[in-house]
Amino acid sequence: MTDWSKRLREQSMTSLQQLVDRFGAEHFPDLPSLQQASDNFEFRISPAMVELIKEPGDAIWRQYVPDLQELEVVDGMVDSLNEDADSPVPNITHRYPDRALFLVSPVCAAYCRFCTRRRKVGDPEKIPMSQFESAFQYLEKHTEIRDVIMSGGDPLLLSDRRLDQIIGRLRQIPHLEIIRIGSRVPCHMPERITPELCAVLSKYHPFFINTHFNHPDELTPAAVRGLGMLADAGIPLGCQTVLLKGVNDDVETMKLLMRKLLAARVRPYYIYMCDQVAGVEHFKTSVETGLEIIKGLRGWTSGLAVPHFVIDAPGGGGKIPLLPEYVESVTDDEVVMRNFRGKRYVWKQPPGEDSLVAAGIHEPEYGFLPNFEVGSDNGNGKNGNGKKNGKRKKLGG
Numbered sequence: 001m002t003d004w005s006k007r008l009r010e011q012s013m014t015s016l017q018q019l020v021d022r023f024g025a026e027h028f029p030d031l032p033s034l035q036q037a038s039d040n041f042e043f044r045i046s047p048a049m050v051e052l053i054k055e056p057g058d059a060i061w062r063q064y065v066p067d068l069q070e071l072e073v074v075d076g077m078v079d080s081l082n083e084d085a086d087s088p089v090p091n092i093t094h095r096y097p098d099r100a101l102f103l104v105s106p107v108c109a110a111y112c113r114f115c116t117r118r119r120k121v122g123d124p125e126k127i128p129m130s131q132f133e134s135a136f137q138y139l140e141k142h143t144e145i146r147d148v149i150m151s152g153g154d155p156l157l158l159s160d161r162r163l164d165q166i167i168g169r170l171r172q173i174p175h176l177e178i179i180r181i182g183s184r185v186p187c188h189m190p191e192r193i194t195p196e197l198c199a200v201l202s203k204y205h206p207f208f209i210n211t212h213f214n215h216p217d218e219l220t221p222a223a224v225r226g227l228g229m230l231a232d233a234g235i236p237l238g239c240q241t242v243l244l245k246g247v248n249d250d251v252e253t254m255k256l257l258m259r260k261l262l263a264a265r266v267r268p269y270y271i272y273m274c275d276q277v278a279g280v281e282h283f284k285t286s287v288e289t290g291l292e293i294i295k296g297l298r299g300w301t302s303g304l305a306v307p308h309f310v311i312d313a314p315g316g317g318g319k320i321p322l323l324p325e326y327v328e329s330v331t332d333d334e335v336v337m338r339n340f341r342g343k344r345y346v347w348k349q350p351p352g353e354d355s356l357v358a359a360g361i362h363e364p365e366y367g368f369l370p371n372f373e374v375g376s377d378n379g380n381g382k383n384g385n386g387k388k389n390g391k392r393k394k395l396g397g
């Protein structure tokens, strides 16, 4: 057993009783109901995350400690993204034209209570490890797939040897240009980022990792060190953050998180609205909150630190970007905009067909002119009509 897997096994919190013992029974007034909430999804808090909890109810606690509100289902769905409907063979979701999701691990170092895939994650029967062959064959057969995203669960909880086998097999598929891993290990278990792991991953470029940090406190020295090792191995790093009520739903927290990610060599990639998943609804914020956060980032900090804000559309519609309203009006003549300080600016449109005609540059009877007349330049920059070249004229007339 490796050091990291031993520590994960021996020092994680895996029961409510351990939480009670550590933080006090007064924080768990209705233990039987809480146990019910806990039983609905795998429960584990990794040692690194346990150490980060400063007090009950803080941003780290809220992400991992079961909550009675998980039992209040209003309009949450089990498979809100309809991933299972787009799964042609076990462990593969193929929704977008040129990329596919490949679930390779059922386990995570810590289980986030807001997990979109809580219907599957933690259950080896639902993310079967013995059925990869049909997934490989599907990827081999579908030559339109050029980008595969390994996810789970957390792929980086697989052993180095297993990762080497899986990624090595994927690399033999010629049309797979890009291989990506989605992993929260750099946050949950930074000690898992070892030189040996980096040596394996760096064999398979172009290889990307999208990690997942939700709060600035998660960028601990150990996490930053692990991210640096991955970056030194030549792996471009992105971050997918989930917008969570009571965790990061304010501008200052997000700004600090994005700045710290960038300083740790991670490019913020997405802020997701929390998905409409049953048992997760208490984490949802309004869309306006997300838009205010983007407004509070754009212009106020490096553009590199401003991720896309998206909703992964319920029912399998895919990621839809949301933007604050910077454009006030658009006419044929001009675009009226406001900058990040709210100050108004006007940008003049290039002249349209009507204004060119009004200015005598176009001859109106030609309506649509497919090309400039060629071969009539008389050497003075004018064509045979004495008009400047670049003015449109009926061809063959």
Ligand code: SF4
Pocket (backbone or CB within 6 Å): 107, 108, 110, 111, 112, 114, 115, 116, 117, 118, 121, 152, 153, 154, 184
């Ligand atoms: S690490 Fe990812 S897959 Fe695992 S529980 Fe958290 S959100 Fe879900």
